[in-house]
Structures are given as structure tokens and as C-alpha cells.
Amino acid sequence: MRSFKSLVLFQFAVLISGMFLFLVFSGFFTFKLASEYERRYVDRLSSILAENVKLIAEIYPNKYLIEESMRRAVEEIPALKGMCLIINDQQFCYPQNLIKKYSLKGKGITYHDDEVVVYFPVYEEYASQFLERREEGLFLALFDRSYVSEFKNYWVLNGLIISVSFIAVGLLVIISIWLDITGDFNRLQRFIDSLNKPDVVLTKPSKEDIEGFKLEEFRKVAELIVRLTDRISELKDSIKRLAITDPLTGLFNRNYLNLVVKESYVPFWRRKASPLTVALLDIDDFKLINDMYGHSKGDEVLQKLGRIVKETLRESDIPIRYGGEEILIVFPSSKKEEAVKAIERIRSRLREEDFGIGKSVTFSSGLADFPSDVSTPGEFCRLIEIADKRLYRAKKLGKNRDVLF
Amino acid sequence: MVRVAVLLLIFLLDVSVSASEVCVINSYSIPPAKELEITVRKLLLKQNHRIVKSKCDVKVLIGTPAVVKEMNRKEQCKIVYTFVLFPEKFGLEKKKNFYGVRIFPLPERTYKRFLKKCSLERKKVAVPISEDMLEIARMYLPEKYFVLLTFKNSPVETFRDLLKYKYVYIFPDSKLLKIVNLVTLVNFCKDNDLLVFSGLSDLSKFGLDYVDRVDYEKLAELLVFLVNRTPKERIVSCPCKE
Numbered sequence: 294m295r296s297f298k299s300l301v302l303f304q305f306a307v308l309i310s311g312m313f314l315f316l317v318f319s320g321f322f323t324f325k326l327a328s329e330y331e332r333r334y335v336d337r338l339s340s341i342l343a344e345n346v347k348l349i350a351e352i353y354p355n356k357y358l359i360e361e362s363m364r365r366a367v368e369e370i371p372a373l374k375g376m377c378l379i380i381n382d383q384q385f386c387y388p389q390n391l392i393k394k395y396s397l398k399g400k401g402i403t404y405h406d407d408e409v410v411v412y413f414p415v416y417e418e419y420a421s422q423f424l425e426r427r428e429e430g431l432f433l434a435l436f437d438r439s440y441v442s443e444f445k446n447y448w449v450l451n452g453l454i455i456s457v458s459f460i461a462v463g464l465l466v467i468i469s470i471w472l473d474i475t476g477d478f479n480r481l482q483r484f485i486d487s488l489n490k491p492d493v494v495l496t497k498p499s500k501e502d503i504e505g506f507k508l509e510e511f512r513k514v515a516e517l518i519v520r521l522t523d524r525i526s527e528l529k530d531s532i533k534r535l536a537i538t539d540p541l542t543g544l545f546n547r548n549y550l551n552l553v554v555k556e557s558y559v560p561f562w563r564r565k566a567s568p569l570t571v572a573l574l575d576i577d578d579f580k581l582i583n584d585m586y587g588h589s590k591g592d593e594v595l596q597k598l599g600r601i602v603k604e605t606l607r608e609s610d611i612p613i614r615y616g617g618e619e620i621l622i623v624f625p626s627s628k629k630e631e632a633v634k635a636i637e638r639i640r641s642r643l644r645e646e647d648f649g650i651g652k653s654v655t656f657s658s659g660l661a662d663f664p665s666d667v668s669t670p671g672e673f674c675r676l677i678e679i680a681d682k683r684l685y686r687a688k689k690l691g692k693n694r695d696v697l698f
Numbered sequence: 699m700v701r702v703a704v705l706l707l708i709f710l711l712d713v714s715v716s717a718s719e720v721c722v723i724n725s726y727s728i729p730p731a732k733e734l735e736i737t738v739r740k741l742l743l744k745q746n747h748r749i750v751k752s753k754c755d756v757k758v759l760i761g762t763p764a765v766v767k768e769m770n771r772k773e774q775c776k777i778v779y780t781f782v783l784f785p786e787k788f789g790l791e792k793k794k795n796f797y798g799v800r801i802f803p804l805p806e807r808t809y810k811r812f813l814k815k816c817s818l819e820r821k822k823v824a825v826p827i828s829e830d831m832l833e834i835a836r837m838y839l840p841e842k843y844f845v846l847l848t849f850k851n852s853p854v855e856t857f858r859d860l861l862k863y864k865y866v867y868i869f870p871d872s873k874l875l876k877i878v879n880l881v882t883l884v885n886f887c888k889d890n891d892l893l894v895f896s897g898l899s900d901l902s903k904f905g906l907d908y909v910d911r912v913d914y915e916k917l918a919e920l921l922v923f924l925v926n927r928t929p930k931e932r933i934v935s936c937p938c939k940e
Contacts, residue, residue, distance in 0.1 A: 351878045417872065420880040421898045422728045423783060423801055424872055425762055 297478050301471060308467065312460050316453075323452030327445040332402055334444065335436050338373075339411040342366060343432035346378050346385070347415055356385060363387035372440040374408065380415060380430035391435060398431070409436040477511035484515060488522065539614040541592060542599025550613050554623065555673060558611075562625060563671035570624040570632040570662040571673070573680040574602075574639075577655045577692040579618040586650055591618075594654050601642045606635060619684075621677065629662040629697050636660070636695055655693035659683025717746045720925060721754035723768075725761035730914060731781055735760055737918035745922065756925045765790070778924040780917060783870050784834055791932050797924045799917055800936040802897035803910050805839050805867055807935070812865075812895040812908045824863035824892075826856040826883060828873035835869055849873075853883045861890060868896035868906065880904055897936075911939040 349362050359378070364387050367373050377386040400413040412433040416426040484502065503519065506512040537549035545553075562569050576582075576594060583591040595618065602612045602620060615621035624632040636658050644653045661679035663670045683696040690696070720742050724735040738758055742749055759765050759779040768777055769788060779798040782790070790796045803811075809823060823844050827835045832848055839846060844867060849855035853874055860866060866887050874880065875898075884904050887894045895908035902909045916937035924934065 348878070351876060418877055419872065419875045420877050420904055421870065421875055421900050422730075423781070423898055423900070424870060424875055425783075427872075 301475060312464065316456055316460065319456045320453055324449050327448035330448065331441055331445045335402065335409055335411050335441060339432065339434040342376055342434055343415055347380065350378060350380055350385065359385040360387050372436050373434065374437050375435040377433040378430065404438065407438050409438050409441050411436065473507045477506050477508050480505055481511055481515060484518065542595055542614050543603060544599050544620065545611065545613040547613065547615065550621065554611060559671060559673045563669055566670065567626045568628045568663060569670045570627045570629045570660060571676040571680045572622045572624065572632055572636055572658050572660045573615065573677065573684045574620040574622065574656050574658045575684055576618040577657055582650060590648065590650065594648055597646055598643060601639055605639045605642060629660040629665065632660060633695050633697060657684060657687035657692045658695045659687055660695060660697050718755040719748045719750045719753070721750060721757045723757060723759050723764045725764035726781055731760050734914050734918055737915065738921050741918055741922045742925065747925065758921055758925065778921055780921060785933050786837055787834055797932050799920045799934045802870060803936045803938050805869065805897060806843055808895065808897040808910045809843055809867065811910060815908060821864050823865040823867045824860050825867045825869050826853040826860065826874055827869055828871050830873065831871045839869065853879050857886055860892060864892060866892050866894045868894060868898065868901060870898060913937045913939045
């Protein structure tokens with residue numbers, strides 16, 4: 294697949310070649326056209342001269358009068374060097390020896406070193422068209438070739454100048470458009486390249502980035518990319534959220550515990566060696582609620598408990614739905630005596646909730662902390678095991694209570 | 699029933715007699731000749747003739763060059779011609795297969811129309827004629843009406859004699875019809891109250907007092923008539939507009 298740069302270079306090469314060919318052809322045709330006009334010019338000028346001289350010869354066929362008229366024409370027309378009229382076996386020439394130099398018959402234009410000779414037969418002109426015209430002689434006009442060619446050269450030069458001007462203007466316009474397109478393509482390429490980096494964080498491009506495009510189409514493509522990027526970011530966030538969040542309670546799930554807490558937070562807590570409490574909550578008689586009032590009621594209880602937990606805890610505390618009706622709460626920088634206060638607040642708010650089952654819903658909890666229960670925060674799993682055992686004991690002791698030791 | 703059958707027979711006979719293959723050859727590029735050619739072609743097609751380019755029963759020739767070319771051929775098909783100024787010059791009146799229509803009316807007829815149109819009394823008409831054309835002019839200009847005044851180079855040579863006459867006829871003489879000569883003659887006549895007339899219709903632009911105008915529609919009809927029929931008279935008069 295060709296890159297845009299090579300495509301542009303190729304197109305430019307084609308364009309330059311096309312323009313060069315155009316210039317050659319236009320020069321050639323201009324030359325042909327100029328030659329044709331030159332031929333017509335000398336032909337028509339000769340016809341007018343012939344008419345003039347012939348008329349004088351018909352009115353008053355006097356050798357001196359005709360030759361004098363020829364001399365004046367030669368003097369007045371710079372390109373004309375001489376002419377000759379042979380009519381009714383009489384010969385009128387200026388200069389005198391002209392016809393000896395060129396012996397011609399019929400009709401034509403011949404080019405010599407420095408002269409152009411135009412010759413054609415002259416016919417009798419009648420007042421009535423019913424009379425058949427007869428050839429009565431020959432007319433010859435001699436032109437200065439350099440003078441006649443000057444006209445052709447000017448014509449060709451003008452043609453070439455106009456062609457080159459048109460091509461130059463066209464080229465400038467095309468180059469300008471190309472530069473705009475190339476600039477926009479490069480900008481778009483950079484834009485795409487920045488998104489293609491493996492560690493890229495999708496960020497919305499600035500207004501300057503978008504407005505930097507000169508062509509509307511490119512701006513639209515960039516805007517589309519921005520919209521798609523935004524959408525991808527949203528989807529990525531959404532996927533991330535769904536991966537670590539429990540959809541029913543809105544709390545973190547066990548993925549978060551395993552991937553984030555254990556991987557990232559625990560090493561940090563271990564280095565810091567500050568107090569750390571783990572509490573494991575379990576709703577009392579949850580199975581009974583499900584069996585008696587249906588799973589929707591159970592879900593409602595879990596949903597409300599999740600909301601209360603989130604609203605009650607600090608931002609630094611980490612609530613995780615650990616099992617079916619079990620919630621694990623991590624209290625960083627807190628001892629279990631401090632954490633139990635937060636749990637009591639949760640219990641108190643849950644008790645106030647009316648689930649329409651004729652009694653309030655309660656939960657039991659087991660708490661374990663560093664430094665009381667383990668020697669280092671790195672023993673995080675051990676803390677959970679201890680909390681789980683204490684939760685079990687809280688259940689045994691009659692539920693709706695917290696066991697800290 | 700019998701009447702219908704007879705009429706049908708007459709119609710079929712007429713069609714079989716008149717329908718022939720005709721070649722139309724025009725050797726002149728002047729506008730009246732071109733228009734005449736178109737009209738003739740239309741009339742021929744209207745009368746169920748087939749217009750072909752070769753192997754024809756009848757040839758319609760327009761112009762002297764076409765007629766001269768045809769005279770040299772050995773073929774003996776029927777020839778109908780026009781736009782020949784002097785058919786007698788080529789002896790066409792004696793050729794059995796040549797039938798033509800004159801392109802200018804006989805001077806005598808033009809003279810009579812001139813007198814009638816201008817309400818003039820009959821007088822002898824002077825005709826300046828070049829020596830080269832004298833022989834042929836005598837064929838066309840009867841002594842009863844016309845007096846020939848010959849010149850060698852220019853009609854100016856006849857001016858002194860012209861003053862003795864009242865009317866001047868312009869004959870299709872190539873030397874006389876050179877523009878300079880004609881204009882000189884017409885100017886002289888105007889200056890001396892001589893009336894100038896001619897049978898050549900396109901001379902009207904030179905200020906002649908009377909010219910006969912050729913009726914080209916009728917001329918075309920006459921040519922088609924000659925294609926269909928074979929009259930005794932081999933050269934038919936030129937049809938003129940009244």
C-alpha cells in the first residue's frame with residue numbers, strides 16, 4: 294500500500310509531466326497556427342495588392358503608372374519587397390528583374406532564404422456572374438521573410454507566455470491545495486499516531502488541535518476520531534467499573550480485592566506499617582428473608598445495606614461484597630476499636646430501615662487488625678481469615694453483634 | 699368498370715414513360731445555379747424520376763464546362779442543359795440528343811419587353827460589341843432592331859457613334875462586361891440620356907434602365923419538361939418574370 298507522501302509525489306510528477314507535454318503541444322500548435330496566419334496574412338495582402346494593381350491596369354494600362362503604383366506600395370508596406378503582374382502578355386514588375394528571379398506557374402507560397410514568394414493566377418472579372426471567368430495572367434508578391442516571421446515569432450512567444458502564465462497560476466493553485474491537504478493529512482497522521490501509542494491515555498484533543506485543520510473534511514474526520522475516542526474512553530471506564538463493582542450493591546467486588554487491593558494496596562500498607570483493620574459483615578437470617586419474602590426482598594436488603602455502607606464509611610475505607618450476603622470492609626490506618634464505631638453506625642442506620650418484613654434487619658461482624666492480630670499488614674489474607682472466624686463466633690453468640698477478639 | 703380499367707392503364711403507361719434515371723450535374727458554384735439544381739432535383743423526385751450518379755437515361759447539365767465535357771463523350775443519352783450563354787457557339791442546336799434552355803432571353807424579346815415596360819417608341823438599338831464577339835453577336839442581334847458598333851480594346855471607342863442612338867443594349871460580351879468597361883459605358887449613357895437595357899438579370903446593380911429577370915422556378919420546370927418530353931425546338935427560350 295502506498296503512503297500519502299509517495300502518492301503526492303507521484304501525482305506531482307504526473308502533473309509536471311502533463312504540464313510539460315501541454316506546453317510542448319501548445320507550443321507546437323501555436324507555431325502551426327501562427328504559420329497558418331502568416332500564410333493567410335501574406336496571401337490576403339497579396340490578393341488586395343493584386344486587385345489594386347489589376348484595377349489600375351484595366352482602367353489605364355500604362356506601364357509607368359502601374360510600376361509607380363507598385364513602387365509606392367513597396368515603400369509603404371515594410372514587409373513587401375516587390376511584386377509583378379503579368380496580364381494579357383504584358384509584364385509589370387517592381388523591381389524590374391523580379392520575374393526573372395522567380396519563374397512560377399499556378400498558385401502557391403514558396404519560402405526562400407530571406408524571402409517569401411506568393412503567386413497566384415489572376416482572372417478576368419466580369420459584371421455578370423453568367424460569364425465564365427478566364428485566367429488572364431499571374432500575380433507575384435515578394436515579402437521579406439524576416440519581417441513576416443517576426444509576426445509569427447511574436448505570436449508564438451505570446452502564446453507561450455500565456456500558456457506558461459496559465460500553467461504557473463494553475464500550478465500555484467494546485468500546490469496551495471496540495472500543501473493544505475498535505476498539512477491536514479500530516480496533522481491527522483500525528484493525531485492518529487498519538488492514539489496508537491501502547492501506553493496512550495485517551496484524552497480529548499484541544500480546540501486548537503481541531504481548529505488547526507484547514508479543510509472542513511479533515512476537521513470532520515478529526516472530530517469523528519475525537520468522538521470515537523471519547524466513546525472508547527467511556528466504554529473503557531464502564532468496563533473497568535463493571536469489572537470491579539458489584540452491580541447490586543454498588544460496592545467493590547472480589548476482582549477489586551484480588552486485583553487492586555491485594556496487588557497494589559497491601560504492598561503499600563506493608564511498607565507503611567500503619568494500622569489496618571479488616572471487618573467481615575454477614576446479614577443475619579438472610580436465608581430466612583429470601584425463603585419467606587423472596588429473592589427480590591433479599592436483593593433489596595443487600596442493595597440498601599450497600600448504600601448505607603458507602604454513605605457511612607470514609608472515602609479511604611474499602612467496602613467489598615465478599616460473598617452472597619457477606620461484606621468485607623478494609624479500614625486503612627485504623628485500629629479495630631476505631632473501625633467498630635463505623636460498623637456500629639452502619640448497624641444503627643440499617644436498624645432504622647423498614648423492609649416490610651415486620652422486624653428490622655441486623656448483621657453480625659468479625660474484626661481483625663494489625664498490629665493486634667498479625668505481625669505485618671502484608672498478612673492481609675490472614676487478617677480476613679481471623680475476621681471470618683470472629684464473624685462465625687458472633688453468629689454463634691447470638692448474631693447482631695461485633696466480635697473483636 | 700371499363701372506365702376505371704382504362705384510366706388505370708393510362709396512369710400506369712404515363713408512370714412507366716415518365717419515370718427515368720436522371721443525372722444532375724452542376725459545374726457552376728454561383729448561387730442561382732445551386733438553387734436551380736436543388737429545385738430541379740425536387741421536381742424530378744416529385745415526378746417519380748430516380749436521381750442517380752451514373753448510368754442514367756437523361757443528364758441534366760448546368761453550366762458550360764459540364765456541357766463541353768459531355769460533348770466529348772461517346773455516350774448518346776439525352777442531354778438537357780442550361781446556363782450556357784451561347785449554345786450555337788458549340789453547335790448544340792444541331793446535336794440530336796441535346797436539348798437546352800437559354801440562360802438569357804433573345805435580345806429581340808428583351809427589346810420588346812423593354813419598350814413595353816418603359817412605354818417607348820421603337821427605334822434602332824445600338825450594341826457596343828468587341829471584334830472577337832462580332833460573329834456570334836450577328837446570330838443573336840437581328841439587323842431589323844440592332845446596330846452593332848464594334849470596338850477593339852474598350853467600348854469608349856464606340857462612344858461617338860453611340861450618341862446617334864437612343865437605346866443601348868448590353869450583349870453578353872466578355873470584353874464589354876469587364877467591370878471597368880461596363881461602368882464606363884453606363885456612365886456615358888447616363889450622361890448623354892441614352893437608355894441602357896440587357897437580358898442579363900444580375901446587371902441591374904450597375905444602374906441599367908431595364909433588365910430581364912430570369913424566372914428560375916419556370917426554368918427548372920422547363921428543364922424537367924425537357925427530361926420528360928422531346929420538343930421539335932432543341933433550344934427553348936429563357937423564361938422571364940413579367
